[in-house]
Amino acid sequence: xxxxxxxxxxxxxxxxxxxxxxxxxxxxxxxxxxxxxxxxxxxxxxxxxxxxxxxxxxxxxxxxxxxxxxxxxxxxxxxxxxxxxxxxxxxxxxxxxxxxxxxxxxxxxxxxxxxxxxxxxxxxxxxxxxxxxxxxxxxxxxxxxxxxxxxxxxxxxxxxxxxxxxxxxxxxxxxxxxxxxxxxxxxxxxxxxxxxxxxxxxxxxxxxxxxxxxxxxxxxxxxxxxxxxxxxxxxxxxxxxxxxxxxxxxxxxxxxxxxxxxxxxxxxxxxxxxxxxxxxxxxxxxxxxxxx
Numbered sequence: 001x002x003x004x005x006x007x008x009x010x011x012x013x014x015x016x017x018x019x020x021x022x023x024x025x026x027x028x029x030x031x032x033x034x035x036x037x038x039x040x041x042x043x044x045x046x047x048x049x050x051x052x053x054x055x056x057x058x059x060x061x062x063x064x065x066x067x068x069x070x071x072x073x074x075x076x077x078x079x080x081x082x083x084x085x086x087x088x089x090x091x092x093x094x095x096x097x098x099x100x101x102x103x104x105x106x107x108x109x110x111x112x113x114x115x116x117x118x119x120x121x122x123x124x125x126x127x128x129x130x131x132x133x134x135x136x137x138x139x140x141x142x143x144x145x146x147x148x149x150x151x152x153x154x155x156x157x158x159x160x161x162x163x164x165x166x167x168x169x170x171x172x173x174x175x176x177x178x179x180x181x182x183x184x185x186x187x188x189x190x191x192x193x194x195x196x197x198x199x200x201x202x203x204x205x206x207x208x209x210x211x212x213x214x215x216x217x218x219x220x221x222x223x224x225x226x227x228x229x230x231x232x233x234x235x236x237x238x239x240x241x242x243x244x245x246x247x248x249x250x251x252x253x254x255x256x257x258x259x260x261x262x263x264x265x266x267x268x269x270x271x272x273x274x275x276x277x278x279x280x281x282x283x284x285x286x287x288x289x290x291x292x
Contacts, residue, residue, distance in 0.1 A: 046189035
């Protein structure tokens, strides 16, 4: 019962945090506000998905679809703003990239207008009602849980998807690496939900998850910049894309190498199956220097 109450309280905190971020974003539509709203929405989606699995309905809820539509509407804007920030550093190495920044600035204005409109039009009341109904069903389910209910099962499911995508990923196929990144994001957000209940979790485990997600994300970042350079060349005949393409092809190759170097770390992030121990519980303690 105590674990159930903790889950419901965490659900309430995620819901309220999202609503606060939505209010802030409507009042102060800044880059930071958009970022915070997207993160809050993703974390709430993870809770909604886990709640749906525990609820036993087995189909995406309307609350999840509503939140996902909001995030999708911000994706292009967020990518544009992140690329602008990176271009300042990149242009120091390759001056011709300044033209890409000008292209992004022109593109950003349209995206800002559309995203601001989406934030203001978002159905706040509809979402609150849907979450309230979901919470009521979940409260009833957790008060009398099934004997075989495993609170870690939703994380197992997400991690199994990560392992599958990782097995299919190939260095020469960046789309396959991007699928690893998307699956890992979902796993990480679900992991955060159960993190307080995990036994003997190493203090740096959450930081290691964040580091891996950053590393695998750099591959897609470089791919996005390559696409941007091609789009800029198509719309601006005066822009010669060859230096930009060479620069970002090099960054992509470096990012892929970094991902390959960290690929084996995935096995240590979660248990391989519901009937297996968590990997951090099976590691042998390090032997101190000087001992036989």
